[in-house]
Amino acid sequence: MPTSPSAWRALLTLCLVLATSACSTLPTIVPDLARTSDRVQMDGANGPLSRARSEAVLARLQAGGKPTSIFDRHLAFEEAVAGTPLVIGNRVTLLVDGPNTYRAMFAAIEAARDHIHLETYILEDDEVGQQFAEVLMRKQRAGVQVSVIYDSVGTLGTRREFFQQLRDAGILTVEYNPVNPLTAKAGWDVNERDHRKLLIVDGRQAFLGGINISSVYEGGSFSKRSGRSSGSGSRRDGDKSADALPWRDTHIQIDGPVVADLQRLFMGVWSTQKGPPLPPRKYFPDIKPAGGDVVRAIGSSPDEPFSLIYATLISAINSAETDILITNAYFVPDPQLMDALKAAAARGVKVVLLLPSKTDSGLVFHAGRASYTELLEAGIRIYERKGALLHSKTALIDGVWATVGSTNLDWRSFLHNLEVNAVVLGGDFGRQLQALFARDLAESSEVTLDAWRARGLRLRLKEALSKAWEYWL
Numbered sequence: 001m002p003t004s005p006s007a008w009r010a011l012l013t014l015c016l017v018l019a020t021s022a023c024s025t026l027p028t029i030v031p032d033l034a035r036t037s038d039r040v041q042m043d044g045a046n047g048p049l050s051r052a053r054s055e056a057v058l059a060r061l062q063a064g065g066k067p068t069s070i071f072d073r074h075l076a077f078e079e080a081v082a083g084t085p086l087v088i089g090n091r092v093t094l095l096v097d098g099p100n101t102y103r104a105m106f107a108a109i110e111a112a113r114d115h116i117h118l119e120t121y122i123l124e125d126d127e128v129g130q131q132f133a134e135v136l137m138r139k140q141r142a143g144v145q146v147s148v149i150y151d152s153v154g155t156l157g158t159r160r161e162f163f164q165q166l167r168d169a170g171i172l173t174v175e176y177n178p179v180n181p182l183t184a185k186a187g188w189d190v191n192e193r194d195h196r197k198l199l200i201v202d203g204r205q206a207f208l209g210g211i212n213i214s215s216v217y218e219g220g221s222f223s224k225r226s227g228r229s230s231g232s233g234s235r236r237d238g239d240k241s242a243d244a245l246p247w248r249d250t251h252i253q254i255d256g257p258v259v260a261d262l263q264r265l266f267m268g269v270w271s272t273q274k275g276p277p278l279p280p281r282k283y284f285p286d287i288k289p290a291g292g293d294v295v296r297a298i299g300s301s302p303d304e305p306f307s308l309i310y311a312t313l314i315s316a317i318n319s320a321e322t323d324i325l326i327t328n329a330y331f332v333p334d335p336q337l338m339d340a341l342k343a344a345a346a347r348g349v350k351v352v353l354l355l356p357s358k359t360d361s362g363l364v365f366h367a368g369r370a371s372y373t374e375l376l377e378a379g380i381r382i383y384e385r386k387g388a389l390l391h392s393k394t395a396l397i398d399g400v401w402a403t404v405g406s407t408n409l410d411w412r413s414f415l416h417n418l419e420v421n422a423v424v425l426g427g428d429f430g431r432q433l434q435a436l437f438a439r440d441l442a443e444s445s446e447v448t449l450d451a452w453r454a455r456g457l458r459l460r461l462k463e464a465l466s467k468a469w470e471y472w473l
Contacts (some may be wrong), residue, residue: 043085045257045289057088061294061400061426084296090256091291092424094404094432095209098217101251102128108201108253109135115145115281117200117266121154121193121406122212125162132213133162137169145279147172149269151194152179154212174275176418185274192302195417197251197406200266203285206259208420209251209404210329210393221248221388222439242358248388250327250436252404252422255290261297265420272303296423300407300414307414309407309421313395314340320397323350325437329391330408331355331368337409338371342378350381354440357384364410366466369459376449383444393421396437399430 042048042057095101109116116139123129140146148166152175155163163173176194178184199207211217254262263283270278300307317324317340324344331353333341345351353375359365372382393409396402405421407413424430 042294043087043257045089045287048085057294084261084298086294086296086425087256087258087261088294089289089291090254090258090293090295092293092295092422092429093253093255094429094436095207095251095253096436097220097222097249098128098211098247099220101207101209101211101249102131102217104253105199105207106131106135108199108205108207109139112139112144112201114202114285115147115283116202117147117198117263119149119194119196119198119266119269120213121151121195121197122214123148123150123155123158123162124212124214125158126215128215128218129158129162129213133166136171137166140170145172145281146170147174147270147275147278149174149176149194149266149273149275151176153177153190153193154195172276172278174270174273176269176273186272189302191416193412193417194269195406195413196265196269196299196420198262198266198420200259200263203263203283204255204259204287206254206262207251208254208262208406208422210249210391210406211251216247216389217249219246221246222443242360242389245358245387245389248385248390248392248440250392250394250404252424254295254422256293256295257287257289258295258297258422259287260284262420265297265299268299269418292426293429294425296425298405298421298423300417300419302416302418307419309403309405309419310337310414312421312423313337313403316395316397316401316403317341317344320344320349322398323352323396325352325354325396325434326409327354327390327392327394327437327440328409329356329359329393330361330364330410330413331371332364332410333368333371334411334414338374341375341380345379351379352381352383352437352441354383354385354390354437354444356390357386357445358389360389362462363466366459366462368410370463370467372447372452373449376447376452382447383441384447385440385444387443390440392440394433394437396430396433399434400427401425402430402433404433 042053093104095104116136118132118136123132136146136148146166148171150158150163150173155175156179163175167173175183177186177189177192179190181188197208197211267278267283298308298312300309314336317337324341341351355368356365375382393407394402394404402424403421404424405419407417407419407421413419
């Protein structure tokens with residue numbers, strides 16, 4: 001999806017998807033039915049915290065943000081749905097765009113002493129991909145065990161020789177759900193994809209978010225002047241084509257005890273895909289507290305009854321009291337997400353969506369725009385990012401509940417993909433994400449209801465045709 005695949009690749013993928021899809025549905029999120037306890041479980045480096053200490057952490061989080069009862073209202077439900085605890089003692093670092101993220105990832109890889117786990121949707125055979133290959137092979141030869149999961153559809157354009165060089169160096173690899181059924185070891189369902197972007201180093205440090213491994217991320221995405229203006233967002237930009245635009249994306253680096261939960265997600269995929277045996281290593285070392293951030297790691301899989309990330313997000317939106325700030329690359333909301341956003345706006349919550357103005361996936365782009373009229377009429381504000389190809393997936397609610405990850409707000413992410421997100425609680429990280437959101441708004445154009453209603457017939461037809469395919473996009 002994210003590296004402008006050739007026409008044949010996109011057509012092949014769509015044909016395979018349509019040939020193998022079964023019509024799944026999204027769950028109805030009813031908090032009162034799922035909520036089992038008012039107590040929010042919290043873990044630290046040495047296991048579960050006492051009730052008194054957990055309550056003290058929640059009190060500190062509430063004091064550090066704007067006045068809100070979001071913690072009281074939905075954290076226990078979120079925990080019941082997500083199945084993983086809130087973990088204290090972490091340090092979360094916000095990483096903006098490819099160059100910053102790759103520098104941090106390379107530094108972590110170079111410092112590895114025991115093992116490296118990499119799980120990615122796209123791993124290109126280009127300059128950036130070769131840089132990753134070289135440093136990973138060098139670490140493998142130095143005695144650090146490297147294991148890589150890559151998605152078969154996401155790497156259709158990558159030469160097989162690229163992965164063979166990794167294996168020749170001793171790196172263990174798993175091709176997730178191979179397109180070729182003859183090479184599949186865990187059943188064949190080409191519609192189910194591994195869309196996660198996850199790097200774990202020594203079981204102590206993790207990176208996750210929206211950034212794949214590709215040279216499209218070589219440049220930064222912020223200009224020196226604001227491109228903000230008011231309009232429909234439907235006109236053609238006069239700056240650059242989508243192929244020439246820099247990519248705007250968000251990643252995070254996490255140091256601390258919650259990395260163990262991310263490690264379990266990686267090893268779970270490795271096991272279900274019947275990867276080669278992992279050599280003995282310190283996959284779950286004792287981890288000392290690294291900071292004051294409270295984090296929950298959430299993975300979603302099509303094998304589960306419903307998307308844990310979807311249920312968590314709906315819960316947070318339903319609990320919002322002041323504002324909801326969402327940035328997303330592929331926005332094709334299902335009816336329940338639409339209702340949750342409109343209901344929030346109706347009760348006075350400020351809802352702002354930051355979406356792309358250009359994209360590498362025209363069908364998804366226009367299918368999402370088909371919802372604009374209904375959202376704008378509900379009082380929801382929509383901005384489209386200019387001067388960059390937006391690929392970020394973040395949300396900030398009431399300034400204290402934040403999530404960053406690989407999950408798009410579309411049917412594919414919620415039903416058909418493996419995804420991974422981190423939920424970060426507290427005002428400190430919330431303020432960082434809010435500042436980044438403001439920077440993006442300064443590079444965006446607002447979509448007004450009057451201007452949107454005046455868009456041409458050609459755009460309306462594209463929206464109608466694309467929306468008919470939204471379930472499979």
